[in-house]
Amino acid sequence: MSIDDNASIDDDASIVDDARSGSGQRGRGLRVEGLEVAYGGVPAVRGIDLEVKAGEAVGLIGPNGAGKSSTLLGIMGAVARSGRVLVKGEDLAGFPPEKVVRRGVALVPEGRHVFAELSVADNLRLGAVARRDRTGYSEAMEHVLTLFPMLRDFGHRQAGLLSGGQQQQLAIGRALMSDPDILLLDEPSLGLSPTAVDTVFEALDVIRAAGKAVLVVEQRAEFTIAFCDRTFVLHDGEITLTLSPEDAEKVDVLTKAYFG
Amino acid sequence: MTGQLIQSLVDALSAGATLGLAALSIGLVFGVIRLANFAQAEIITASAYCLIFTWQLGWFIAVPLSMLVAVAMSLLMEFAVFSRMRSANPATLLIASFGLSFLLQRVYELMFSNNVRTAPVASGLAQTVEFAGVRIQLLSVATITIAGLLLLGLHLFLSRTSMGLQLKAAAADFRTARLVGIPAGRVIALSFALSGILAAAVAFVLTVQSGAVGPTFGVQITILALVGAVIGGIDKISGSLAGGFLVGFVTSLLATWLPQEMSNFKDAYVFVLVIGVLLFRPSGLLIKGRGVART
Amino acid sequence: MTTSPRGLWYRLGPIWSLVSLLAIVYVVTLINSFLGESVQVQLQYALVNLIIVVALQIFIGTSGxxxxxxVAFVAVGAWTVGLLTIDPELKRNLLPDLFPFLFDLNAPWLVAVVIGGVVGGLLALVVSPVLMRLNGxxxxxxTxxxxxxxxxVLxxxxxxxxRSGQSMVGIPDVLNLQTTMLFAMAAIVAAWLFQRTRPSRLLRAAREDGIAAASSGINVVSQRIIVFAVSGIVAGVAGGLFALTNRVVQSSQLNxxxxxxxxxxxVLGGMLSLSGAVIGTLVFSLVDVLLVRMQNGLEIGxxxxxxxxxxxxxxxxxxxxxxxxxxPSGITGGREFVWPFRSDRPLPGMPPTNES
Incomplete structure (x- = not known):
């Protein structure tokens, strides 16, 4: 797997320009500047800049080990990080995950990680731990149950007994219970049947239309590029390319270039 | 014969309940921060000392005070030591708790001397009642009742309250719990506090039983509780409870029914059993699959 | 390492770590032997502990x-030496319930210590197929x-x-401080040599990167069994020396x-290096000696x-x-001593010279 370093630097610069020239202060979106994550001295993310505006879906694709998940975990504060993570003009750097959630960012983790032994209803309740208001809570619950009617039928079932697709819906529902402005998803299509994937992305479309900022990490390049308003290609911890939905047709070339 | 059988079963139930509570107190904390706290022994000892020293003031003072001491000790350990070792692996944490245990034992020696302190704590419970030809220790019945009530209370707390739910989630999957927005510090403190309450209950039962407390009072039961928790499956709250109960139950039955010259070796039989269980079910009796516990 | 292009000192680094450890043990023993009877006695116990800690390090440091x-291996070693060195007449009187063949079984103390090591190693070997499958x-x-x-059982x-809970007395007074020191040095040399053998290296590789080791076909369990048995031998020898030092053997002391x-x-010295085992034991023991003296009022000027x-x-x-x-990584930080006057030290954060 090789990559032209010069090209990547140029692209990097253009993204920075892109992000800066956008209406960065619009408020409810997410802006990341110079994010770096390292595990025991080994860098996984090396200075990423990106912006996700409200009502926008942004994709992150790249080969395994490119730093996609680390980027999301870095934003959440779940791993040691440096750089700026801006939400509503506030820098969340140094915040632990529970505080990041309280600033309106929620993550749907890779592999779903629903609390398998708890009921569906309890899982959703836990998603709302970060919020204090009672009225907002019932509203969010209603919203989630409308988005995923299946969850209403299975309220008392143990989450571990749901199918993969149902668990993914629950995981997204749980994240939405905190009423986030920014929703991060780590490989939501992983291991799901095609119909289940459709359900998930239809829901994401609704969520985006509702004015939330969506940042989704995916393996399926073509699908993601077509769905998202912008898609960044991540390689070795750096953004090496920015793609728009029209680029989805050229994905074969991309696959060769980036996924070897 | 049947009378003796019933009597030994009641005693075994009571021993199992005590050890189950002790194992649960260790499992609760382990589930959240992967700490198998050996110094739980010294929490039990502190609580027992408190009972001995304050019993003359009346049980309504001594019992709540002993609980308070246990909870305070438990939280103090968390804030002073374990909260500073979050990135350490379970083996290092276990050794640290071992060190803390050793340290506190010596502090107790210095404060209360090596000799045991005695007081007739709830001596009324030490009687034996005869019921339809069956002699039963009142304390065994009391122990089973206390354990039952505590477990019921804990169950209601974990399943009905928001804090309890958060603790349950954190014990099942701490990382995801944090990502969902559950405050780490608060649930950890909660697990230590609950663990302290359980330790106080264990201390009460043991103190009534022996009436005498020394610096290493809590060590024996903590070792067995740790062993029980691991073979039951320390990864799961119910696993710790069941494993602790099993070890207590079996040990008690062996002590009653083995002939004298063999009953000396009862702990050895239990330990052999433990090794066997670990070999075939390394992550615990109650955990499915052969995978090794996440550590 | 043998193909290292760097200088002679680089290749001699590991030997330097061995020599310096032996020198430290020697100097500490020498100094302390001037400090009076009670310190000498304490030091002899410290040297026996040193061998136990080296045994622990061989296993824990290598396998993680x-x-x-x-201490179970220490205990059977002590038991063996006790049974083999107590005078047969005395044995009949003090330990009347023994298996009859044990009454007349006798051996010179040195042979007894060796047998103690063998018994410790055998016990380790017998239980290891079961124990070595487990982790964490x-x-x-x-264990x-x-x-x-x-x-x-003991x-x-x-x-x-x-009989139950009593002690075994009448173990002859044959072990002096110098001999104990030689045993401690021998244990260090043995551990150092063992570090360089294939099972030890494979296991350390597996400890550092379990997945890579598994995929390269290292059978962790069988390597662990070898290492466990070796450390059992060392612990058994230590147990024998404990019996000869203490001259009374009681199971409650070996628990x-x-x-x-x-x-x-x-832990104090650092689990991952032999230097850690040696330094940890000596520092702990010296602080202990000092504290014992302070309890009685230590005069400094x-x-x-x-x-x-x-x-x-x-x-x-x-x-x-x-x-x-x-x-948490101990005084030595899990590293071995390296030759202090070398210009081509390994980079910070990189493993030290002797691949520990």
Missing amino acids: VLSFGH LQAGIA FALLGVVNQ TYWSSVGP IELTFVTLAML AYVVSVPQGARAIILGLILVGMLLFR
């Missing part, structure tokens, strides 16, 4: 698996269970020892407390430094807990 069970907390509990079984089984103290020494009775164990406990809090 915790063992609370090594499970391994800790299982602890082993200690529990062995201790109970406490109550009067066919191989004294949790000794397990804890020796583990504390290892015109001043008398003293600590209250009982404070000694508390201070030792504080040192250990503090070390775990602030420097």
Whole structure:
């Protein structure tokens, strides 16, 4: 797997320009500047800049080990990080995950990680731990149950007994219970049947239309590029390319270039 | 014969309940921060000392005070030591708790001397009642009742309250719990506090039983509780409870029914059993699959 | 390492670490032998502990698996030497329940110590196929269970020892400080040589990167069995020396407390290196010697430094807990000594020269 370093630097610069020239202060979106994550001295993310505006879906694709998940975990504060993570003009750097959630960012983790032994209803309740208001809570619950009617039928079932697709819906529902402005998803299509994937992305479309900022990490390049308003290609911890939905047709070339 | 059988079963139930509570107190904390706290022994000892020293003031003072001491000790350990070792692996944490245990034992020696302190704590419970030809220790019945009530209370707390739910989630999957927005510090403190309450209950039962407390009072039961928790499956709250109960139950039955010259070796039989269980079910009796516990 | 293009000192680095450890043990023994009878006695115990800690390090440091069970091997070693060295007449009177063949079984103390090592190693070998499959907390509990079984058997089984809970007395006074020191040095050399063997290297590789080791076909369990048995031999020898030093053997002395103290020494020095085992034991023991003297009022010039009775164990406990809090990798940080005058030191953060 090789990559032209010069090209990547140029692209990097253009993204920075892109992000800066956008209406960065619009408020409810997410802006990341110079994010770096390292595990025991080994860098996984090396200075990423990106912006996700409200009502926008942004994709992150790249080969395994490119730093996609680390980027999301870095934003959440779940791993040691440096750089700026801006939400509503506030820098969340140094915040632990529970505080990041309280600033309106929620993550749907890779592999779903629903609390398998708890009921569906309890899982959703836990998603709302970060919020204090009672009225907002019932509203969010209603919203989630409308988005995923299946969850209403299975309220008392143990989450571990749901199918993969149902668990993914629950995981997204749980994240939405905190009423986030920014929703991060780590490989939501992983291991799901095609119909289940459709359900998930239809829901994401609704969520985006509702004015939330969506940042989704995916393996399926073509699908993601077509769905998202912008898609960044991540390689070795750096953004090496920015793609728009029209680029989805050229994905074969991309696959060769980036996924070897 | 049947009378003796019933009597030994009641005693075994009571021993199992005590050890189950002790194992649960260790499992609760382990589930959240992967700490198998050996110094739980010294929490039990502190609580027992408190009972001995304050019993003359009346049980309504001594019992709540002993609980308070246990909870305070438990939280103090968390804030002073374990909260500073979050990135350490379970083996290092276990050794640290071992060190803390050793340290506190010596502090107790210095404060209360090596000799045991005695007081007739709830001596009324030490009687034996005869019921339809069956002699039963009142304390065994009391122990089973206390354990039952505590477990019921804990169950209601974990399943009905928001804090309890958060603790349950954190014990099942701490990382995801944090990502969902559950405050780490608060649930950890909660697990230590609950663990302290359980330790106080264990201390009460043991103190009534022996009436005498020394610096290493809590060590024996903590070792067995740790062993029980691991073979039951320390990864799961119910696993710790069941494993602790099993070890207590079996040990008690062996002590009653083995002939004298063999009953000396009862702990050895239990330990052999433990090794066997670990070999075939390394992550615990109650955990499915052969995978090794996440550590 | 043998193909290293760097200088002679680089290749001699590991030998330097061995030589310096032996020198430290020698100098410490030499200095202390001038400090009077009581210090000499304490030092002899410290040297026996040193061998136990080296045994622990051979296993824990190599495999990365915790063992609370090594004192079981120490105990059987001590038992063996006790049974083989006590005068047969005395044995008949003191230990009347022994298996008859044990009454007349006798051996010179040196042979007895060697047999003690063999018995320790055999016990380790017998239990290892079971224990070595386990990891992490499970391994800790299982090894602890082993200690529990062995201790109970030795406490109550009067066919191989004294009646329940009593002690074995009458062990001859044959071991002096110098000989003990030579044994300690031999243990260090043995551990150092063993570090260079294939099982030890494979296991360390597996410890550092379990997945890579598994995919390269290392059978971790069988390597662990070898390492466990070797450390069992060393622990058994230490047990024999303990019997000859203490001259009384009692199962209660060979239980949790000794397990804890020796583990504390290892943690203090740093589990991952032989230097850690040696330095940890010596520092712990020296602080202990100092504290014992302070409890009786230590005169330094015109001043008398003293600590209250009982404070000694508390201070030792504080040192250990503090070390775990602030420097969990121990005094040596898990590294071996390296030749201090070398220009081509390894980069910071890289493994030290002798691949520990």
